[in-house]
Amino acid sequence: MAEALKTVTAQLPVNLVARMDDLATKLDRSKQWIVRKAVVAYLARAERERQMIQEGLDDVTAGRLLSMDAMERWADSLGTDHELPLPKVGE
Template identity: 40%
Template sequence: MDTKVLTAHVPLPLAQKIDDLAAQLDRPRAWIVKQALAAWVSEEEERHRLTLAGMADVTAGRVVDQADVEAWAASLATGNHLPVPQR
């Protein structure tokens, strides 16, 4: 696999945590950074996918009334839970 070097300035406390983890895991610093970056990119891609799916639901009218959601959420703090609101 081809690679590309990326450079980033990070706060010293974060750099120290990366160095500490690398030492604990007996891995190079670059491995830690690559793992973290890959996980972040994956999470952002999933967040984007879910946002688009949510927007499609709204466009299609698959929504739940805000007041129903608020009433349900408030009921969770009581002994009388309301059913989960449905569309």
């Protein structure tokens, strides 16, 4: 069964549409195909970013934190002969 579709309109800058036209020609694809790919990619990235932010907020709420001093010591050790292991929660 085919996926239900809905038309959405958006005003875009002329130069962006020109770039889209150029790419559509080069790829032998429609502008609709390019827009759909772009929206799918953007939503996936934005949803993942929001998920990662929520995970971080959940860690803060649960008290799963690292001190700035522990992180700075670890970061300062990177690239040296005595790299420290990644700090653990509570350090």
